[in-house]
Amino acid sequence: MHIRKLAVAAAVSVLAGMPMAAAAQTLTIGLGAEPSAIDPHYHNLTPNNATSAHLFSQLVEQDEKQRLVPGLAESWKPINDLTWEFKLRKGVKFHDGSDFNADDVLATVARAPNVPNSPSSFSIYLKGKTFKKVDDYTIQVSTEKPYPLMANDISTIHIISDKAEKATTEDFNSGKATAGTGPYKFVEWVPGDRLVMERNEGYWGKKPIWKKVVFKPIKSGPARVAALLAGDVDMIDDVPTVDIANLKKNAKLAVSQGVSNRVIYLAVDQFREDSPHITAKDGSKIRNPFLDVKVRRAVSKAINRELIISRVMEGVALPAGQLLPEGFFGVSPNLKPEKYDAKYAKKLLAEAGYPDGWKMKVHGPNDRYLNDAKILEAVAQMLSRIGIETSVETMTKSVFFKRASAGSPDKTPEFSFILVGWGSGTGEASSPLKSLLATYSKEKGMGPSNRGRFSNAEVDKLIDVALATVDDDKRAAALAKATDVALGDLQGIIPLHYQVNTWAAKKGLKYIARTDERTYAMGVVKQ
Amino acid sequence: MSAFIIRRLLQSVVVVAVMSLLVFVGVNVVGDPVHMLVSPEAPQEEIERIIRDFGLDRPLYEQYWLFVKNALQGDLGRSFVFGEPALKLIVQRMPATFELALVALMMAIVFGIPLGVYAGIFPNRVSSKAIMAGSIFGFSLPTFWVGLMMIMVFAVMLGWLPSTGRGDTVAILGLRVSFLTLDGLSHIFMPALNLALLKISLVIRLSRAGAREAMHQDYVKFARAKGLSEARVVLVHIMKNILIPVVTVLGLEFGSLIAFSVVTETVFAWPGMGKLLIEALHNLDRPLIVAYLMIIVLVFVIINLLVDILYSVLDPRVRIQDAGR
Numbered sequence: 110m111h112i113r114k115l116a117v118a119a120a121v122s123v124l125a126g127m128p129m130a131a132a133a134q135t136l137t138i139g140l141g142a143e144p145s146a147i148d149p150h151y152h153n154l155t156p157n158n159a160t161s162a163h164l165f166s167q168l169v170e171q172d173e174k175q176r177l178v179p180g181l182a183e184s185w186k187p188i189n190d191l192t193w194e195f196k197l198r199k200g201v202k203f204h205d206g207s208d209f210n211a212d213d214v215l216a217t218v219a220r221a222p223n224v225p226n227s228p229s230s231f232s233i234y235l236k237g238k239t240f241k242k243v244d245d246y247t248i249q250v251s252t253e254k255p256y257p258l259m260a261n262d263i264s265t266i267h268i269i270s271d272k273a274e275k276a277t278t279e280d281f282n283s284g285k286a287t288a289g290t291g292p293y294k295f296v297e298w299v300p301g302d303r304l305v306m307e308r309n310e311g312y313w314g315k316k317p318i319w320k321k322v323v324f325k326p327i328k329s330g331p332a333r334v335a336a337l338l339a340g341d342v343d344m345i346d347d348v349p350t351v352d353i354a355n356l357k358k359n360a361k362l363a364v365s366q367g368v369s370n371r372v373i374y375l376a377v378d379q380f381r382e383d384s385p386h387i388t389a390k391d392g393s394k395i396r397n398p399f400l401d402v403k404v405r406r407a408v409s410k411a412i413n414r415e416l417i418i419s420r421v422m423e424g425v426a427l428p429a430g431q432l433l434p435e436g437f438f439g440v441s442p443n444l445k446p447e448k449y450d451a452k453y454a455k456k457l458l459a460e461a462g463y464p465d466g467w468k469m470k471v472h473g474p475n476d477r478y479l480n481d482a483k484i485l486e487a488v489a490q491m492l493s494r495i496g497i498e499t500s501v502e503t504m505t506k507s508v509f510f511k512r513a514s515a516g517s518p519d520k521t522p523e524f525s526f527i528l529v530g531w532g533s534g535t536g537e538a539s540s541p542l543k544s545l546l547a548t549y550s551k552e553k554g555m556g557p558s559n560r561g562r563f564s565n566a567e568v569d570k571l572i573d574v575a576l577a578t579v580d581d582d583k584r585a586a587a588l589a590k591a592t593d594v595a596l597g598d599l600q601g602i603i604p605l606h607y608q609v610n611t612w613a614a615k616k617g618l619k620y621i622a623r624t625d626e627r628t629y630a631m632g633v634v635k636q
Numbered sequence: 637m638s639a640f641i642i643r644r645l646l647q648s649v650v651v652v653a654v655m656s657l658l659v660f661v662g663v664n665v666v667g668d669p670v671h672m673l674v675s676p677e678a679p680q681e682e683i684e685r686i687i688r689d690f691g692l693d694r695p696l697y698e699q700y701w702l703f704v705k706n707a708l709q710g711d712l713g714r715s716f717v718f719g720e721p722a723l724k725l726i727v728q729r730m731p732a733t734f735e736l737a738l739v740a741l742m743m744a745i746v747f748g749i750p751l752g753v754y755a756g757i758f759p760n761r762v763s764s765k766a767i768m769a770g771s772i773f774g775f776s777l778p779t780f781w782v783g784l785m786m787i788m789v790f791a792v793m794l795g796w797l798p799s800t801g802r803g804d805t806v807a808i809l810g811l812r813v814s815f816l817t818l819d820g821l822s823h824i825f826m827p828a829l830n831l832a833l834l835k836i837s838l839v840i841r842l843s844r845a846g847a848r849e850a851m852h853q854d855y856v857k858f859a860r861a862k863g864l865s866e867a868r869v870v871l872v873h874i875m876k877n878i879l880i881p882v883v884t885v886l887g888l889e890f891g892s893l894i895a896f897s898v899v900t901e902t903v904f905a906w907p908g909m910g911k912l913l914i915e916a917l918h919n920l921d922r923p924l925i926v927a928y929l930m931i932i933v934l935v936f937v938i939i940n941l942l943v944d945i946l947y948s949v950l951d952p953r954v955r956i957q958d959a960g961r
Binding site for chain 2: 154228342
C-alpha cells in the first residue's frame, strides 16, 4: 500500500515534471506597459529602454542599482578636461555575425539623435558631444566644457550595427534591422499581443538562463494578476498595491520588491505674490504664504509620511527626506525624512504670520503614480488638521501635466500646490537637482520641471560646479551640498516617499529588482 | 431601389463630414500630448522641437484642414506614439477585433434566438422564467466585472481556459485568424462570451417578444388549422417574422460590438483595436484616436446601409413604400 502510494506519487511527479522541463527553458512575462517600438533610438521611455536592453548593448551599462558597469566599452576615463576615451571590447559579434568595432559606435551616434517622428529623442544625451575614432577599438568623445556625466549619458545609448545606420523605425519593428549585441535575439513582435526573443548563444557577457522569452502586454492590473494566478505567465511586473498582501500569502508565488529611483513630492508656488488657488478663509486675497520658508517647512512637518505609507501605499514605499534614496551617487548624508509634528507645524505657521491658516486648492494626477490621487487626499486632510482649509482636484495625466507646466495664460504653471514624482534617469542626484531645483531658464536648459519656480543663487552655483567637476568625490560632495541647501535649508520641494516597485513570479523564481523600474528577463533567476 | 441606396449614401457622406469635424476638434482641445510623450528630463528646447514636429504649433483650423486634405487621400495621420501611419496600426489590429465581434455575434444568435423563442412559446414554464431572469443579469452586470469573474473561475480556479491573450493564428486570404486552431478557440471563448453576454440577453428579449406576438397572429392560427406540424409552424412561420427586428438590431449591435469591445479587450488583453484605442486615449495619441473614431463612424454608416438594404429584402413593404415616394 505504502509502496503503491509512493509509485503513484513518483508517476505523478514525473508526469508533472515533463512539461515543466520543456517549459523551464521558456519564460513568459506579463508586462504592465508595452514598448512603442523596437527601434532602440525612437522613444526614450522605460518600456522601450527595457526592451532595447535585451536586444542591444551599450558602451557603458547600468546594473540593477544603476551603478555604471562596463558594457561594450571595457574601460573609460577622461584623458583631459574636455575629452573622454572609451576602450572597446574586442571579439564581440552582432546577432547577424558581423564584428563590433568603432564604426558601429559612430553609426549609432549619427542615427540616435535624428530618428524621424521621435516623440522623445535621445538627442538630449548626445548634444554637444563630438565622437572621434582613434583606432578600431578606441573612441574619443570631446565636449566644449568639462562634462563629468559622460559615462552616464553614454549608458543610455544602445549600439546598433553600422549596417543599420540608415534603417527606419519600421525596419527595427519588423526585425529586419534588429541585429544587436544584446543577450537576446529578436524573434517576433506582434504589437499588443507578444514580443518573442531567444537567447544569443554568442553573448559577450553573462549568458542568461532562459532560452526563450515571451513578453505579453497585459495592461489591466487585475487581469495581469489573474494571468499569473492562472499560470499563463511566469512573472508580472507593476503588481497593483492592493494585491501585494494576498500574493505574498500565496504559497505558489514569490514576490520581489525593490526601492525605485522615483521620489513622490509636493511642489509649491514660489514665484507669484498672488497665487491663483490660495485665498484667505473668507475668500479674500492674501499674499502667497509659500514664499516663506517657514510655511514650506510647516507643511513638511504636518505630513505624516509613515501613515501615508502604511495606509495608502499598503507598505510599499519608503519615507523620503531628499531626492534619491540612500546609496545613490550624490545624495546628502544629512537629510532624513521629516518627522511628523503637527504642533510644531502650527507653531511655524503662527510665526510666519498665518496662525489661522488659509484656504487652498491642491492638484495632482490620478493615473500617473502609484495611488497618486489617494496620497494627495491624505495630504489634504493632514493640512486641514493644522488649519489650512484644503480641497483636492485630481485629473488625468494628459490634462494635468500641461496645466501644471504651462497652464496659465502667460504659459507659466497654473497651480499653487501639486503632487508629482521624479525618477532619476541617470541614477544620480544631478538629474533631479537640475530639473526640479535649478532656476527655470529656457536658454540654459535648466529647471525644465521646476514647477514651483524655486530659485536660489547658491543652489544654482553648486549645481553648475557639480556639472563641471569631473572628479567623482568632489562632484558627489557638491551635489550633496546643493541638496542640503535646496531641501535642508530652503525646503524648495517637499519630498514624501520613494516608490517601491513590486514584481510577482511563480515559486522558485526571483526577480532582481531594479531601481530604474525596468523589467529584464536577465534579472529573473531560479532560487 | 437604387434611388434608395443613393439617397442613403449621400446622407452617409454628410454624417461622416460632420463627425470628422466634431471628433477632430473634440480630441484636439483636450490636454497636451507632448508632456505625455517626452522624457521628463528633456530640456525646454526639445519639447519645442516635438511641438513643431507634430504640427501642434499651428492654429487648429489649419491642422483640421491638413487632416481633411490627407484623409481624402487615405492618410489619417501618423501616430504620435508609434510613429507609424494610424491607419496601418488600426488595420493591423482589425482582424482580431472583427474575429472577436463575429464570434460574439454568432453566440448571440446561437444562444439568444432559440432561448428567446422557447421562452416566447412557453411563457409560463419555470425554465422560461429562469431564462428571462438570467437575461436581466446579462443586461445589468458590468462587462468588466463579469470578465474578471470569468477569469477567476475558469482560468484561475478551474484552470480550464487560458486567462489572457490571443491564441495561435493561421493565415486565411492573408488575414491572421485564430478561431480555426484549437488553441485559438480556447483563447477566444471567454472574451467572446463576455462580449456577447449583453447581446444574448438582448436577442432573447427581442425574440421572446416577437414570438409572443406572432403566436396570436391569424397566419399562425391558420397554419395550425391547416394541420402543419408544430416544428414547421415555429421554424418557418414564426421564425421568419421575428427575424426582421432581430436582424436590424443585431446589425446595429455588430457595430457596437466592434466599437465597444474596448472593455473586454482590456480585461482579456486581446490584441484588437479597442485595446489600441484605450492606450491611445491614455497617451493622448491624437491622430490614432481621430483615425479610430473615423473608422468606427464609417463602420456604423456602412452597417446601417447594409441593414437598410437587407431590411428591404426581408420586408417587401419597405421596398414598396420607397418606390411610391
